[in-house]
């Protein structure tokens with residue numbers, strides 16, 4: 001983003017102050033829209049909008065036009081604009097001007113002595129002064145947060161480094177403690193825009209007006225939560241430059257699925273297709289205490305469209321599982337529990353089948369690292385590796401010594417499994433999910449699905465996709481087994497590893513949302529509901 005700003009100003013010649021004017025106006029429009037929605041909600045004329053949002057991090061569409069700056073009885077509003085010394089502060093000063101023009105009461109609160117503002121921010125300081133907008137300076141004047149109806153946070157933007165210091169930290173804490181609604185300019189001050197890490201303190205915004213493009217830190221938790229609703233507003237960066245910029249991180253939308261990944265999201269089935277047209281998944285999963293994992297995975301593969309699914313499982317599980325899902329074929333992979341030599345039988349069962357999904361509910365057993373290595377090296381088809389199979393991978397000394405796989409490989413770790421794979425703590429994994437997933441995927445030539453709210457899909461070529469579909473109700477046992485089945489089902493129909501992983505995660509989330517809507521409360525969602533909602 002900073003490079004695009006720079007090129008717009010230096011190479012195209014659009015002055016920084018012109019961009020800042022667009023930015024400040026966009027922020028003012030979104031503040032006014034916030035005021036309107038808040039009034040609608042409190043008067044009961046509209047429900048579920050604006051301040052009623054229960055989904056922090058949701059992207060909401062922008063509304064523009066001349067009417068966007070009109071508010072009835074604007075004098076009922078008194079907003080404080082907290083301004084830092086950099087360009088983010090300058091954005092806030094422009095917004096203050098537009099809000100004042102709209103008839104609202106506005107007070108600028110400088111974090112630093114206003115004389116220390118430089119560049120475009122200093123120009124805006126003079127414009128605000130010329131218009132007589134009231135000013136307070138932190139440290140010199142008392143700032144009464146209880147006297148305002150809302151706060152614009154223009155303290156720190158993409159130029160911020162580390163935890164907010166001094167006056168910035170004090171103003172952030174006071175703003176959060178005021179209980180007033182906060183609208184942030186670009187990012188909530190105190191957020192790391194790259195990783196989504198939330199410093200102490202960090203603004204807790206109701207709405208964030210993100211400029212030009214969604215910043216990675218807003219697409220990831222906990223950053224998404226600090227941002228509240230997110231509105232992305234154009235600021236005048238030419239499309240030509242955007243196209244030239246080598247962007248490799250994307251929010252996963254249907255458009256991105258189509259254009260960046262080449263997924264045909266509206267694909268029809270051919271009228272003369274038959275079950276063999278749509279592939280055959282072999283699921284190697286399940287053990288006595290966790291047989292359901294294999295069942296969920298197999299059923300999900302069918303619901304995702306795989307023509308046939310065979311579930312390879314320990315022989316003693318066959319009788320109880322027969323009839324549990326009549327559409328799934330069962331095959332005995334071993335006479336008793338899983339053991340090292342049963343890998344050969346799984347390979348045998350793979351003959352004539354198109355995809356291997358391995359891991360859900362397997363448990364750990366003697367020689368399981370060698371068991372997995374045999375499948376990894378010998379299975380010539382695409383493979384999804386999940387759950388205990390990931391732990392086997394993590395426990396094996398050196399993945400790089402294994403024979404490289406000839407077909408696509410998709411790994412689907414949750415943060416704990418990722419931590420074991422990467423030799424880090426779970427907290428370290430969560431601190432910078434996109435970077436970590438990308439590095440692992442590139443280094444090991446796999447597609448990596450790092451699960452959790454805002455799942456990251458990283459491809460061997462270095463692209464990363466952040467998924468925004470899903471429901472908190474999906475935090476339930478078996479949801480991961482369902483995802484593995486969906487991805488395997490898509491692979492069976494000819495999708496590549498990155499296509500199947502990204503489209504699979506996207507669909508899994510949509511199905512979870514649909515399933516959650518059918519319940520009175522998302523907490524009662526169970527994994528099987530996701531399969532039924534597909």
Ligand SMILES: NC(=O)C1=CN([C@@H]2O[C@H](COP(=O)(O)OP(=O)(O)OC[C@H]3O[C@@H](n4cnc5c(N)ncnc54)[C@H](OP(=O)(O)O)[C@@H]3O)[C@@H](O)[C@H]2O)[C@@H](O)CC1
Pocket residue numbers: 005006009016019020023084085086087088089091155156157158159160161162163164165166168185186187211235
């Ligand atoms: N480029 C453009 O033309 C456009 C940019 N735009 C806008 O500009 C924003 C980026 O602006 P920016 O680069 O001026 O940095 P910004 O975030 O305002 O603050 C940096 C200042 O804060 C300070 N500081 C840093 N860390 C700190 C900390 N932890 N705790 C305390 N202080 C800290 C640091 O001061 P220092 O410590 O270095 O003296 C520095 O002076 C961007 O997000 C968008 O809103 C748009 O208008 C479009 C056009």
Ligand SMILES: [K+]
Pocket residue numbers: 088153154155156157184185186187188189
């Ligand atoms: K900000």
